[in-house]
Amino acid sequence: MGSMPTSHFSGLVAPPRDEIFELLGAFRRDTFPDRVNLGAGVYCTDEGEPMPLQVVREVETAMYEKADPHRHDYRAIEGDAEFLALARDFTFSTACAADRITSVQTVSGSGANHVGARFLAETLRPRCVWLSNPTWANHELIWQTVGVPIRQYPYYNPDTRAFDFEGMMATLEAEAEADDVILLHACAHNPTGLDPNQEQWKAIGALCQRKRIFPFFDNAYQGFASGDPDRDAWAIRYFAQLQQPALEMVVAQSFAKNLGLYGHRAGAFHVVAAGDGCTEGARDAVMANLAQIIRSEYSISPRYGSDIAKTVLGSKVLTAQWYTELQTMSSRIISMRQALYDELVRLGTPGSWVHIVDQIGMFSYTGLTYPEVKYLREKYHIYIHSSGRVSIAGLNTKNVKYVASAIHAVRSNPDAVPSA
Structure with missing residues (x-):
């Protein structure tokens, strides 16, 4: 034998x-x-x-009672258009025109980060991605899987236990190059809990403009950080409205923390274009490339969590109730x-x-x-x-x-x- x-x-x-x-x-x-x-x-x-959240429980009850016969159907690869428009406006408000933004639904923030990393790896083809030192561990794993070299910029000073703004700026000034990607935490930096102030965000934005560094915002805690969704989105909106030159950028968005939808994986990925990237043909090409990535990985995103988020965001009464609960949590x-x-x-x-x-x-x-x-x-x-x-x-x-x-x-x- x-x-x-x-x-x-x-x-x-x-x-x-x-x-x-x-x-x-x-x-x-x-x-x-x-x-x-x-x-x-x-x-x-x-x-x-x-x-x-109480607002989520109320929406779930209404969804159960409605018993929509289509509640288990497939959705489009790019996701629920109504949810995406509401998620986009929740993040950007009026900071830039809607025709600059192409959005797809993702498997929460992790999925948005991965779809975004792969999209930029295949289209922008950056020399490297700059991650804060330290950052959320999954950021490193995601960018490793798409084959983009990782560089780190100083962020946390262990001696002062404070944000190392000077170290960050000096490193990026000396070493970052055009079309490098920089990953930025929109608010409530994970793991340090330290955020730039508004003047520091302005300086970071100016540096990205001048050196043509491509911003990638991870927006995981909007509204959960301070209790004020507008305050927590300030950096994203500031970057989106910059002109001469206008910044192109991307945003990974999650509703896991702020709506408590941890296991339902409701998220979105937004591409903000400028110049001739805002034409209908260019936006269609962006959408097609994102849809191809999504199709090859998981085809469509879960709908239950996004249905809840869409219902809350689409109602002024429910949104006001949600904001009250966000303030309670924060x-x-x-x-x-x-x-x-x-x-x-x-x-x-x-x-x-x-x-x-x-x-x-x-x-x-x-x-x-x-x-x-x-x-x-x-x-x-x-x-x-x-x-x-x-x-x-x-x-x-x-x-x-x-x-x-x-x-x-x-x-x-x-x-x-x-x-x-």
Whole structure:
């Protein structure tokens, strides 16, 4: 009897697993009653439970009662035209003419980022893409898969725990070239929670104009960051209205966080053209190229989440209700930042913690080291990303003192923390 043939896959090397999902799995397996999940970016109530928005629940009820016989039908490859027009206007408002923008529906923000990266890789053919250091880990993976070399611009200064605007500008001034892509977080930078101010955004826009750097905005938290969708879209709208020369740019948009549609994958990708790229023929060509990419990957996007988003955005009453809920969510995040900061200060925890309240959005770059994070996980059952990034949404009035006391214990007794 002959030996078993060698498998084609026997020598396959497993890539690193996604840390956020590994943390989530470990948290769910943990039976410690006071365990705390500060890894996953999912909004929770003060009781630590998921919070479907009331406006979403009302829309779901109406959809169920309507029982539209077409609710399971295929849609066009490019997506639902009504949803896309509403999503476009939610992002851009009146910052630029609608005939400059070509939009397609995507599988949430991750899908929009990937469709966009592949589209630019195949059409613009950039020398490289500039990503902030640090950035959302999936940005790197997505651009690697489309074969575009990655460069990094400074963003976070670990000494000051602040946005490194000077380092960013100096690096791009010295090293960026025409038609390089730069990925920018529209608001609530992930993972640092640090955003440029409006004057800094203006300087970044002027640099992109002068050096002909191509902006790619990731718009994942509009309305969720500050509670004001217009404020959170300021940078995108400012770039879109720039003239002499007008900027061409793209935007990846998600409704996962701001509508709580995490698992329903409602997103869009927008291409903003200028000059002769605004003609009907040019827009049709952009749409055809995007549709071909989508067809080759997943054919069409899910419709349930986009139906909810379309219904909310298409009603002034529901939109007003949604905006009230956005303010409630963002206010709770801000209050949890303040509570964590206040408790660390009250305890006299070594180090400066003011950066926690200076940051914005769901995440905070705490400055905790990997050995500290590992020790917090093993001894206190507090699950934090190895970078020290915490999801503020995982804090509540019942666990914030426990988290602060654990951080205080770690910082006050560094000799107890094993080195990595």
